[in-house]
Amino acid sequence: MYYLGIDLGGTNIAVGVVDDSYQIIARAKRKTRIPCDEGLIDDLAAAAREAVENAGISMDDVPWVGVGCPGTVNRATGIVEYANNLYLNNFHLRDLLQEKLGRPVIIENDANAAAYGEYKAGALKGSDNAIAITLGTGVGGGIIIHGQVYSGSNFAGGELGHSVIVCGGASCTCGRKGCWEAYSSATALIRMTREAMAAHADKKDTPIWEITGGSFDTVDGRTAFDAMRKGDPLGKEVVDKYLSYLACGVANCINVFQPDILCIGGGISNEGENLLAPLRELVKKETYNTNGSKQTQICRAQLGNDAGIIGAALLGE
Numbered sequence: 001m002y003y004l005g006i007d008l009g010g011t012n013i014a015v016g017v018v019d020d021s022y023q024i025i026a027r028a029k030r031k032t033r034i035p036c037d038e039g040l041i042d043d044l045a046a047a048a049r050e051a052v053e054n055a056g057i058s059m060d061d062v063p064w065v066g067v068g069c070p071g072t073v074n075r076a077t078g079i080v081e082y083a084n085n086l087y088l089n090n091f092h093l094r095d096l097l098q099e100k101l102g103r104p105v106i107i108e109n110d111a112n113a114a115a116y117g118e119y120k121a122g123a124l125k126g127s128d129n130a131i132a133i134t135l136g137t138g139v140g141g142g143i144i145i146h147g148q149v150y151s152g153s154n155f156a157g158g159e160l161g162h163s164v165i166v167c168g169g170a171s172c173t174c175g176r177k178g179c180w181e182a183y184s185s186a187t188a189l190i191r192m193t194r195e196a197m198a199a200h201a202d203k204k205d206t207p208i209w210e211i212t213g214g215s216f217d218t219v220d221g222r223t224a225f226d227a228m229r230k231g232d233p234l235g236k237e238v239v240d241k242y243l244s245y246l247a248c249g250v251a252n253c254i255n256v257f258q259p260d261i262l263c264i265g266g267g268i269s270n271e272g273e274n275l276l277a278p279l280r281e282l283v284k285k286e287t288y289n290t291n292g293s294k295q296t297q298i299c300r301a302q303l304g305n306d307a308g309i310i311g312a313a314l315l316g317e
């Protein structure tokens with residue numbers, strides 16, 4: 001049995017053929033041409049055909065084609081209702097692609113597809129209720145309840161990154177102020193690192209300034225962690241502040257859902273236990289059911305960027 005999954009992102013279209021042990025055995029890639037129009041269907045179909053060819057199978061060998069797409073993705077109607085970064089509005093992605101490929105197509109929000117991938121083949125495997133958080137440009141969230149993606153009554157649910165943790169706080173891309181995403185994304189960590197450096201611009205001989213070569217432009221999601229490891233109190237201050245926001249959002253997720261497992265992915269999760277061990281301590285103080293025998297496990301996501309492809313491929317399962 002083979003499955004075909006497409007991860008449609010703001011930069012790339014990544015396609016993979018997945019075998020029945022849920023491993024990607026062949027791939028294909030295209031650039032996403034933005035703004036997207038009907039030419040997107042040609043690009044998706046071409047990449048899908050190339051991946052199938054690379055796997056040495058034919059399109060008839062896959063039961064369906066799964067697509068993970070950013071934005072509000074209505075799985076029931078097959079319409080991408082709104083995806084601002086792709087410039088898509090009420091786009092009939094499923095029907096157009098089905099017609100082109102001659103196979104059934106299933107579409108889902110990309111963060112939900114990634115969570116489903118972790119559930120079927122990664123860190124959330126074996127759980128019943130689970131949450132996947134991705135710390136990247138934004139804070140992506142996917143909720144699995146009783147083995148199914150939960151996206152509310154209108155497919156716009158599950159946007160955990162857009163729950164407010166600081167009322168009236170930092171502006172978010174969604175238009176609200178103080179969203180979790182505005183404090184816990186890699187973008188937010190970079191902003192906090194730069195702010196801390198600017199406030200201590202008189203101490204340019206400190207590790208945080210040395211790592212960055214004295215420039216704000218070279219600050220990334222690792223800078224504060226690296227400075228902390230070199231014993232810089234300013235690096236530690238930024239990391240502690242970041243961790244407190246991250247813990248606040250994670251504790252909110254746990255208090256609402258009490259999942260079996262919550263996994264964290266994205267670039268910042270590469271810090272591994274440097275991030276997760278203090279996070280668990282902070283979250284423990286803020287969550288209910290602290291005396292219960294069953295506690296939410298907080299761990300690192302396992303599939304990296306492949307979660308979206310694998311999850312999309314298995315959507316029909």
Ligand SMILES: [Zn+2]
Pocket residue numbers: 161162163172173174175176179181
């Ligand atoms: Zn927001």
